[in-house]
Amino acid sequence: MNAEIIAVGSELLLGQIANTNAQYISGQLAEAGVNVYYHTSVGDNPLRLTQAIEVAQGRADLLIFTGGLGPTKDDLTKETIAKALGTGLSMDEEALESIKSYFQKTKRQMTPNNEKQALILEGSQVLKNENGMAPGMFFKKDATSYMLLPGPPSEMRPMFSKYGIPAILGTLKRKEIIYSRVLRFFGIGEAQLESELEELIDAQTNPTIAPLAGDGEVTLRLTAKHGSREVAAALLDALEEKIMNVAGDFFYGYDHDSLVEVGMRLLKEKGLTLSCAESLTGGLFQSEIASISGASTVLKGGVVCYQDEIKKKVLSIQERTLEQYSAVSEQCAKELAENVRTLFSSEIGISFTGVAGPDDHDGKKAGTVWIGLAINGRSTKAFLLNLAGGRNSNRKRTAKYGWHYLLKELS
Amino acid sequence: MNAEIIAVGSELLLGQIANTNAQYISGQLAEAGVNVYYHTSVGDNPLRLTQAIEVAQGRADLLIFTGGLGPTKDDLTKETIAKALGTGLSMDEEALESIKSYFQKTKRQMTPNNEKQALILEGSQVLKNENGMAPGMFFKKDATSYMLLPGPPSEMRPMFSKYGIPAILGTLKRKEIIYSRVLRFFGIGEAQLESELEELIDAQTNPTIAPLAGDGEVTLRLTAKHGSREVAAALLDALEEKIMNVAGDFFYGYDHDSLVEVGMRLLKEKGLTLSCAESLTGGLFQSEIASISGASTVLKGGVVCYQDEIKKKVLSIQERTLEQYSAVSEQCAKELAENVRTLFSSEIGISFTGVAGPDDHDGKKAGTVWIGLAINGRSTKAFLLNLAGGRNSNRKRTAKYGWHYLLKELS
Numbered sequence: 089m090n091a092e093i094i095a096v097g098s099e100l101l102l103g104q105i106a107n108t109n110a111q112y113i114s115g116q117l118a119e120a121g122v123n124v125y126y127h128t129s130v131g132d133n134p135l136r137l138t139q140a141i142e143v144a145q146g147r148a149d150l151l152i153f154t155g156g157l158g159p160t161k162d163d164l165t166k167e168t169i170a171k172a173l174g175t176g177l178s179m180d181e182e183a184l185e186s187i188k189s190y191f192q193k194t195k196r197q198m199t200p201n202n203e204k205q206a207l208i209l210e211g212s213q214v215l216k217n218e219n220g221m222a223p224g225m226f227f228k229k230d231a232t233s234y235m236l237l238p239g240p241p242s243e244m245r246p247m248f249s250k251y252g253i254p255a256i257l258g259t260l261k262r263k264e265i266i267y268s269r270v271l272r273f274f275g276i277g278e279a280q281l282e283s284e285l286e287e288l289i290d291a292q293t294n295p296t297i298a299p300l301a302g303d304g305e306v307t308l309r310l311t312a313k314h315g316s317r318e319v320a321a322a323l324l325d326a327l328e329e330k331i332m333n334v335a336g337d338f339f340y341g342y343d344h345d346s347l348v349e350v351g352m353r354l355l356k357e358k359g360l361t362l363s364c365a366e367s368l369t370g371g372l373f374q375s376e377i378a379s380i381s382g383a384s385t386v387l388k389g390g391v392v393c394y395q396d397e398i399k400k401k402v403l404s405i406q407e408r409t410l411e412q413y414s415a416v417s418e419q420c421a422k423e424l425a426e427n428v429r430t431l432f433s434s435e436i437g438i439s440f441t442g443v444a445g446p447d448d449h450d451g452k453k454a455g456t457v458w459i460g461l462a463i464n465g466r467s468t469k470a471f472l473l474n475l476a477g478g479r480n481s482n483r484k485r486t487a488k489y490g491w492h493y494l495l496k497e498l499s
Numbered sequence: 500m501n502a503e504i505i506a507v508g509s510e511l512l513l514g515q516i517a518n519t520n521a522q523y524i525s526g527q528l529a530e531a532g533v534n535v536y537y538h539t540s541v542g543d544n545p546l547r548l549t550q551a552i553e554v555a556q557g558r559a560d561l562l563i564f565t566g567g568l569g570p571t572k573d574d575l576t577k578e579t580i581a582k583a584l585g586t587g588l589s590m591d592e593e594a595l596e597s598i599k600s601y602f603q604k605t606k607r608q609m610t611p612n613n614e615k616q617a618l619i620l621e622g623s624q625v626l627k628n629e630n631g632m633a634p635g636m637f638f639k640k641d642a643t644s645y646m647l648l649p650g651p652p653s654e655m656r657p658m659f660s661k662y663g664i665p666a667i668l669g670t671l672k673r674k675e676i677i678y679s680r681v682l683r684f685f686g687i688g689e690a691q692l693e694s695e696l697e698e699l700i701d702a703q704t705n706p707t708i709a710p711l712a713g714d715g716e717v718t719l720r721l722t723a724k725h726g727s728r729e730v731a732a733a734l735l736d737a738l739e740e741k742i743m744n745v746a747g748d749f750f751y752g753y754d755h756d757s758l759v760e761v762g763m764r765l766l767k768e769k770g771l772t773l774s775c776a777e778s779l780t781g782g783l784f785q786s787e788i789a790s791i792s793g794a795s796t797v798l799k800g801g802v803v804c805y806q807d808e809i810k811k812k813v814l815s816i817q818e819r820t821l822e823q824y825s826a827v828s829e830q831c832a833k834e835l836a837e838n839v840r841t842l843f844s845s846e847i848g849i850s851f852t853g854v855a856g857p858d859d860h861d862g863k864k865a866g867t868v869w870i871g872l873a874i875n876g877r878s879t880k881a882f883l884l885n886l887a888g889g890r891n892s893n894r895k896r897t898a899k900y901g902w903h904y905l906l907k908e909l910s
Binding site for chain 1: 527775812
C-alpha cells in the first residue's frame with residue numbers, strides 16, 4: 089500500500105502555515121510500514137482539488153486529506169470529493185449531537201453553518217473528533233481508500249493516531265511486517281552517538297539502525313522485518329542490548345516517551361513530590377509537568393522568580409549570596425532548590441537560574457545555566473550548563489537537563 | 500503566472516522534517532503577487548520526481564524545486580530535471596571556485612563528490628549561494644520557467660529572497676500587485692465571525708476577505724490587488740474599518756502578532772508589572788511571557804499553586820474560601836489574584852484556577868475555569884470560562900483568555 093497526503097487550504101499556499109499535518113501523518117505511517125510517495129497541498133478551490141484527486145488516484149492507493157472540513161463556505165473538501173467520486177453526503181446524527189453538545193457545553197451560539205460539519209460521505213466509517221467538531225471519515229471505493237481528517241493539528245493528531253491508523257492497518261493483509269522500536273537518548277550529540285555505534289550501524293541489516301536528532305535529543309530507530317512478532321522482538325532485544333552496552337548512560341526511554349513522562353513515572357513509583365524555583369525557564373519546567381494528566385500527585389508547585397527582589401522576598405535567598413556570587417551561581421542554585429523544597433514541603437526541590445539570552449547578562453555569557461537539586465536526606469547538588477542555542481532553545485534544553493540530572497540522581 | 504513548489508527529499512515523506520521551505524517561498528511569492536496553486540513533496544527517486552515534473556508542467560508555468568542539490572548519491576534533482584527536459588549539465592567555474600574556497604575557509608577536506616555541486620543546467624542563470632555550496636539555478640524552456648534551490652532553509656531563504664524573487668519578477672510584465680493584511684481575533688468562533696460578516700464577505704471582491712481558524716483564534720486575511728501601494732492601503736483601511744464596526748470587540752492585532760506579544764507591548768508602554776498565581780495552567784502563562792526577550796521588565800514572577808495546601812501556605816488563601824466555595828470559584832480566583840499581587844508587589848495580579856481535565860473534579864466539569872484579575876486601584880474581577888477541549892487545549896486556551904481579559908480591562 090502506498091499513500092499520498094493531500095492538504096487542502098489556501099493558507100498553506102499563501103505561506104501562512106507550514107504543512108505540519110503531512111509531517112505528522114507521514115511519521116505515523118512510516119512507523120506502521122506504509123509508504124508515502126507524495127504530499128500535495130492545494131487551495132480551497134474545487135476545480136484544482138478535483139485535479140489533485142485525479143492525479144493522486146493514478147499514483148497512490150490511499151489518499152489522506154487534511155483540512156477543509158470546517159463550517160465556512162471555503163471548507164469544501166467533503167463536497168468536492170463527493171462530486172469527484174459520485175458519492176452522496178448524509179447527515180450523521182451522532183456527529184450532529186456531538187456538535188450540538190459542544191455548543192451547549194461552551195455556552196456559545198450554534199449557527200446553521202455548523203450543521204454542515206456533521207455531513208459525512210455515504211458509506212464511510214466515521215472517525216470521532218474528540219477535540220473539535222468536524223468528524224473524520226474513511227472509506228474504500230474501487231481499489232482506492234480515502235481518509236478525510238480535520239485541519240487543526242490539535243484535532244487531527246489524536247484522531248489519526250487513535251482511529252485513523254487502526255482503520256488503515258485493518259485494510260492491510262501483509263505477510264512480512266515491519267516492527268520498529270525507538271530508543272531515546274539525551275545528553276549526547278548525534279554525531280558522537282553515531283560515531284560510537286559506527287561499526288554496529290554498518291554491520292546491521294535486519295534490524296537496521298537509523299539515527300535522528302532533534303531538540304537536543306537523539307533517537308535511534310531499530311527496524312526489524314519478519315513474519316513473526318516474537319522473532320522480530322527478539323532481534324530488536326538483542327540489538328538493543330548491544331547499543332546499551334555502548335551508550336546506555338544516555339538512554340532514557342522508548343518510542344514516544346518524553347523526559348517529562350519518564351521522570352513523572354519514576355517519581356510516582358517512588359512516591360516522591362517535587363517543587364520548583366524557576367528563573368530563566370519562567371514556569372516552563374512546571375508547565376510541562378502540568379501538561380500530563382495526574383500531575384498533581386507529584387507536583388506540589390513552585391515559584392517563578394524572574395527578579396532578584398523576588399528570589400529574596402519569596403524564596404528567602406540571602407542578600408549575601410546574590411552580592412558575593414550573583415543569581416547565576418552554584419550557590420544561588422543550591423539555595424533556591426533548598427528553599428523552594430522547604431517552602432512547599434516536598435521531597436525534592438529543583439531550581440533553574442541562568443542567562444537565557446540572546447544577550448549576555450551581568451558578566452555571564454548567554455547560555456550559562458545552573459541547575460540546583462535538593463533531595464530529602466541527601467546533600468544538595470548543582471550542575472552547570474553552557475548552552476549555545478537561542479533564548480527559547482536554551483530554556484527548553486535547560487528544562488530537559490533538569491529531568492536528565494534528576495533521573496540520574498534517582499536511579 | 501502561477502507557480503508550483505516541488506520539494507525533493509525522502510526525509511519529508513518519512514515525516515522527519517516539515518516542508519517549511521514551501522511555506523517560506525509561498526509567503527514571498529504571495530507578497531510579490533505570484534499565485535501558488537500547488538505544493539508537491541516527492542522522495543529522492545528519479546522516476547517519481549520525473550512524474551511530478553510532468554504533472555506540474557501541465558498545471559503551472561513556474562516550477563520551483565527545493566532540495567537534492569547536495570553532494571551525495573541520493574541528491575539527484577539536477578540530474579533528473581536535465582534528463583526530463585533533454586538539457587545538458589556543465590561545470591560552472593565560478594561555483595567551483597566558490598566551493599573550493601569554502602573548504603579552505605572551514606579547513607575541511609574537499610572530496611570529489613563535492614565538485615558535482617558546481618554542475619549547472621546549461622543555459623541557466625546561476626543564483627549565488629552565500630551560505631553554503633550548492634548554487635541555485637533559473638531558466639526558461641518552452642513556456643515554462645524552472646528554479647532550483649538548495650534544501651537547507653539557511654541557504655535557501657537568503658538565496659530566494661535576494662536572487663530568486665528578483666529573477667522571477669524580471670520575467671513578469673505586470674501592472675497589478677497583491678497587498679494583504681491579516682486581522683487577528685480572539686474570543687469569537689470562526690463560524691460566528693463569518694456569519695456576522697456574511698454580507699460584507701459576499702459583497703467584497705477587491706479587497707477579498709478570507710477567514711481562518713486555529714488554536715482558538717480566528718484571523719481574517721484582507722487581500723487587495725492594485726497597481727498603487729497607496730490605493731491598496733486605502734482599500735484595506737476602508738474594509739478594516741467596516742469589519743471593526745462589527746467585530747472590533749474581539750480584535751487584538753495584525754499579521755504575526757500574538758496575544759502575549761500584544762499584551763506585553765501594552766504593559767511595557769504603560770509601565771505596569773505583572774505577577775501570576777497559576778493552578779491549572781501550571782506555569783504556562785508565565786512561560787509564554789518568559790519566551791519573549793525583555794520579559795523581566797514586565798514579569799515579576801509568580802506561584803504555581805497546584806494543590807490547595809500550597810494555595811493556603813504560599814498564597815495565604817483562607818481556609819474558609821476553600822471550604823465554602825472550593826478552589827475553582829470566583830472567590831478563590833479573586834483572592835489568588837489579590838494575594839499574588841501583594842506578595843510580588845506588582846501593579847497587576849492575575850490568577851488561573853480550574854479543572855484542566857480530562858476528568859471532572861470535585862463536582863466541577865472539566866473545562867470550568869475562573870480567571871482572577873487584580874489591578875492596582877480597581878476592584879478585583881473574575882471571569883468564568885466553560886472550555887470543551889482536551890487537557891492541554893484547555894490550558895492553552897485559558898492562558899489566551901487571560902490576555903484577552905487583561906487587554907480589555909486595560910484598553
